[in-house]
Amino acid sequence: MDLSEHNFPTVLAAAKAGAEWAWALIFRSLAGQVSGYLASRGTTDPEDTASEVFLKIARHIHTFEGDLSQFRSWVFVIAHRRMVDDRRARMRRPSTTGLDERLLPPGGDVETEALRSISDQEVIRIFEMLPTVQRDVLALRVIAGLTLTETASVLGKRVGAVKAAQHRALQRLHRLLEKASV
Amino acid sequence: MSDLAFDDTEVEEVFAALPREDPALRRLKSLLSGLSEGVNRIPSPERVESFASVAARISADTAGVGDRVANSPLRSRRMSRRLVLPLVTLLLLSAMTGVGVAANGALPGEALYGVDLALERAGLGAGGVEERLDEAAAMANRGDSETALLHAANAVAEGLSDHEETETVLQGLQTALLQLNDLPGGQREVTIRLRVAEMLQWMLDNTTLIGDDSQPGAFGRGVADIARQLHPDPEDEDGNDDQGASNTQDDQPSQSSGAAGGGPPASVTPGGPPSAPPVP
Numbered sequence: 001m002d003l004s005e006h007n008f009p010t011v012l013a014a015a016k017a018g019a020e021w022a023w024a025l026i027f028r029s030l031a032g033q034v035s036g037y038l039a040s041r042g043t044t045d046p047e048d049t050a051s052e053v054f055l056k057i058a059r060h061i062h063t064f065e066g067d068l069s070q071f072r073s074w075v076f077v078i079a080h081r082r083m084v085d086d087r088r089a090r091m092r093r094p095s096t097t098g099l100d101e102r103l104l105p106p107g108g109d110v111e112t113e114a115l116r117s118i119s120d121q122e123v124i125r126i127f128e129m130l131p132t133v134q135r136d137v138l139a140l141r142v143i144a145g146l147t148l149t150e151t152a153s154v155l156g157k158r159v160g161a162v163k164a165a166q167h168r169a170l171q172r173l174h175r176l177l178e179k180a181s182v
Numbered sequence: 183m184s185d186l187a188f189d190d191t192e193v194e195e196v197f198a199a200l201p202r203e204d205p206a207l208r209r210l211k212s213l214l215s216g217l218s219e220g221v222n223r224i225p226s227p228e229r230v231e232s233f234a235s236v237a238a239r240i241s242a243d244t245a246g247v248g249d250r251v252a253n254s255p256l257r258s259r260r261m262s263r264r265l266v267l268p269l270v271t272l273l274l275l276s277a278m279t280g281v282g283v284a285a286n287g288a289l290p291g292e293a294l295y296g297v298d299l300a301l302e303r304a305g306l307g308a309g310g311v312e313e314r315l316d317e318a319a320a321m322a323n324r325g326d327s328e329t330a331l332l333h334a335a336n337a338v339a340e341g342l343s344d345h346e347e348t349e350t351v352l353q354g355l356q357t358a359l360l361q362l363n364d365l366p367g368g369q370r371e372v373t374i375r376l377r378v379a380e381m382l383q384w385m386l387d388n389t390t391l392i393g394d395d396s397q398p399g400a401f402g403r404g405v406a407d408i409a410r411q412l413h414p415d416p417e418d419e420d421g422n423d424d425q426g427a428s429n430t431q432d433d434q435p436s437q438s439s440g441a442a443g444g445g446p447p448a449s450v451t452p453g454g455p456p457s458a459p460p461v462p
Contacts, residue, residue, distance in 0.1 A: 018242020
């Protein structure tokens with residue numbers, strides 16, 4: 001079950017009125033993507049942080065008006081800001097941890113793995129070589145599954161700027177992967 | 183480029199000049215799909231249920247609490263934790279020295295009349311403990327735990343006449359606030375805030391114990407014992423914590439100071455023992 005399969009205004013009104021089914025639907029639909037986005041950006045404890053994000057949403061749901069797309073943007077604005085706070089805190093505390101190994105693509109069989117010219121660790125290292133904004137854009141587009149418009153709203157940028165950043169991110173990733181394959 | 187969620191088409195468009203079998207392009211697509219599939223985690227049914235229960239209470243009370251707390255002197259002030267704890271400590275100190283309690287009913291010309299007036303101006307001279315605890319419970323239900331505890335502390339400092347019991351209750355509220363000062367975040371924060379709301383609800387439901395000569399100090403001991411159990415066991419982070427549901431007779435003996443007797447709240451008989459609130 002996903003939010004997009006329901007009448008969103010009904011779900012929103014029910015959530016504001018305190019209906020548990022509405023909150024269960026919201027959490028089930030979005031918590032995984034929020035956790036995934038936070039994990040991809042190196043947040044210390046992505047699942048716990050995702051819970052904080054949704055707690056904040058519950059406290060402030062009465063201030064929100066809009067459609068499903070605007071709601072998703074709102075959720076990820078809160079998640080993104082929480083991620084930035086965590087990133088700043090981590091910068092003050094030197095750490096050697098990069099992306100969690102959970103980010104590795106689902107493993108294939110041994111033969112497929114052997115045929116790969118670069119390791120999964122190298123893939124993660126390459127992703128982390130992208131500039132911050134390009135990583136944010138790709139994480140929101142690919143992991144969180146947001147549209148260009150929603151991503152622009154989360155990052156506070158114009159749609160054109162997000163499109164350009166996405167374009168540059170993909171090209172840069174491609175160049176880096178080519179180098180790593182040589 | 184479409185405005186839909188990211189798909190292969192966008193990658194293809196960026197690299198239109200490349201052969202489709204370009205190995206780096208395949209690797210890129212694999213990386214991007216792996217990023218999506220590898221990190222997204224559908225929450226467990228237990229986690230969904232636990233969160234939905236808390237969120238529903240918070241949003242419902244935010245919807246209906248506006249009128250009830252409209253006259254609360256603390257409604258418009260969002261108390262930071264740094265401010266709330268010292269204020270409760272001040273109330274506790276005044277209770278321990280007898281200042282706050284003595285000010286209540288002070289007469290013009292007496293040294294503490296100014297304190298009494300200040301309390302009344304703050305809206306605490308009327309309305310009673312029960313109404314203030316009702317407001318505090320509502321604030322806690324919407325997640326504003328810190329302000330709720332301060333509101334309850336003000337109500338207790340103003341409304342309880344027994345000096346020792348006032349001190350015990352305020353110490354319990356201070357204990358609760360200290361635990362809010364050290365929140366672990368995430369699901370455990372949700373649990374602690376829920377337990378604070380349930381503690382205040384217990385206080386509201388048991389105001390008859392205040393001043394009950396047959397059970398001296400029972401109200402204060404109840405608050406103190408519940409406050410000590412606010413922090414969830416780290417091993418039970420997923421909301422399956424049964425610790426809070428256990429009968430307090432199984433808990434360690436009450437260590438509330440200043441209260442007569444010092445036995446656990448389970449010794450209170452009318453209406454059943456004030457056991458620790460259930461955990462979602």
